[in-house]
Amino acid sequence: MPMQHDNDQPTFPILIGDIGGTNARFSILIDAYAEPTQFPNVRTADFATIDEAIQVGVLDKTSLQPRSAILAVAGPIRGDEIPLTNCDWIVRPKQMISGLGFENVLVVNDFEAQALAIATMPDEYREPIGENVTGKQASRVVLGPGTGLGVAGLVYAQHRWFPVPGEGGHVDVGPRSRRDFEIFPYLIAIEGRIAAEQLLCGRGLVNIYQAVCKANGEEPTWTDPADVTGHGLAGTDRNAEETLSLFVTYLGRLAGDMALVFMARGGVYLSGGISQKIIPALKKPEFRAAFEDKAPHSAMMRTIPTFVVTHPLAALSGLAAYARTPSDFGLAVDGRRWTRA
Structure with a gap:
């Protein structure tokens, strides 16, 4: 490098x-x-x-x-x-x-800049997700669901921070649970595959929501990501509520994958406006459960902290x-x- x-x-x-x-x-x-x-x-x-x-x-x-x-x-x-x-x-x-x-x-x-930020992020600008709130002086990952999905690593070596940009938002994702297999056939594929960015961004929220509605045999009501998150957080629309639960689950899975790739013992950071808006949903069990469910390394994953970046x-x-x-x-x-x- x-x-x-x-x-x-x-x-x-x-x-x-x-x-x-x-x-x-x-x-x-x-x-x-x-x-x-x-x-x-x-x-x-x-x-x-x-x-x-x-x-x-x-x-x-x-x-x-x-x-x-x-x-x-x-x-x-x-x-x-x-x-x-x-x-x-x-x-x-x-x-x-x-x-x-x-x-x-x-x-x-742009995500190199996000990686540089999490190298020295003060505690006041990082909201812990889960019980483990101690980040080591070790490699880290930042993910940012927004207009798209940005991913970057931050490797700590030779007493320096090395930002590692990439296109991790475009890795393949696939169904895992029984409910996933009911929903995934209704997701929009691009050239035959579902990439993480098609689920974990603003339009991804709508994509999941529409697939959930179709799997339930219902017509979608909302077309704006803010409506989906708003009704999901408020519990005023069961399809939006399930969408938000799936969104944080899929985000947890991907965040865990990236933590394994970079051995991010220093923590995984979620940046961007969407992450800040859905902190209550991220603090429910689904995100950390999906993040930690990485057998045979689940015990190690429980030691890796996760945070939402709240710096404006x-x-x-x-x-x-x-x-x-x-x-x-x-x-x-x-x-x-x-x-x-």
Whole structure:
């Protein structure tokens, strides 16, 4: 894995950005000791380009001009043009350097930023799920059901944290219980398979709900994920209630699988808005039961804690942690860092 070199240290002040499909969040970190200066969220649909959004949403609103930029984006980072998965923006770091005045630009995966955040997440921003609330200084996993399903590992080795991005949200999932076998025939397959992201995200909630209704011989009532979770939490719709129970069960299974892959003795963290909204459902027995049910390693799984990340700006927090002390992280920068010629 490429290592961070001393000459890769970003230059303060640093613009930090978390670019999502709907909103972009920005802050400026003046130095390694300051708290980031936060700016209002920017709606991606309001600006034709990310450069325009940075200029209008940040640079025009402060006399403090950043010299570096560290941006977290949803999408693969290959080459000098980086298209985003869920919006029309294209990140062009060379153009940012020439047009916005940055000396260097680093672009990382959005779930690498989430992984950086959980490396040093204070207790006040992690809600324990289950009785075990002690996370060791050991490898961790973060999963984020939201618009899609993000997964990243965080490996602790050589006294450093190494974020490991990937596409774990697209692994196969299959039926296990008798009820699963009744429901899965009604789930929408893509090219013959059911991937985790088709169940464990906003549209996945609706997908499960519609399958539950069909298995029960009933017509679905709700089409919005918020309606499904709302009625499921309130217990005002039995199909929505079962959907939420299945959702946390499937999330527990996948979280347990990822914990095994990374030997995540430091804990598994659930990030994103959906996780925060359904904390009451996650605290019921189904999530931890599914998480721990990994024979022959169930005893070990009971020792691995699980948490919901409640920090409102976790990705920005992770990027700021890296910007302050990059030597604490084995973040790969080769092919993802651009500097002024």
